[in-house]
Amino acid sequence: MFNTCIRKFYYGDIPEDNAGGTQSNKPAAKNEWPLWEIFIRSKQGLDHKHVGSLHAADAAMAIENARDVYTRRQEGISIWVVESKYITASNPEEAGEL
Known part of the structure; x- marks a missing residue:
């Protein structure tokens, strides 16, 4: 009944046909949350660090769930949530141009 497409990438990976990983070609369910x-900034940190991903209905719910899942003992002082579809990555082959 539920159709999902899941690929696992590690930090810095760019999804490509030959990048490895396994993919299910089942279409995503229409009612699936994005x-x-x-990204969380710690008390001692000067920048936000990517800590993981989660599904949520909207940004407010994503922040609330991120607080529960990714911060413990009041470690984080700031949380950013970005819908994955709005993130674009550079190509590692073009790193010399950066």
């Missing part, structure tokens, strides 16, 4: 990328 995927959000979570």
Whole structure:
């Protein structure tokens, strides 16, 4: 009944046909919540770090769930959530141009 497409990539990977990983070609369910990328700034940190991803209905729910899942003992002082579809990555082959 539920159709999903899941691929696992590690930090810095760019999804390509030959990048490895396994993929299911089943279409996603129409009522599936979007995927959000979570970034947290620690008390001692000067920048936000990517800590993981989660599904949520909207940004407010993503922040609430991220607080529960990714922060413990009041470690984080700031949480950013970005819907995954809005993230674009550079190509590692063009790194010399950066």
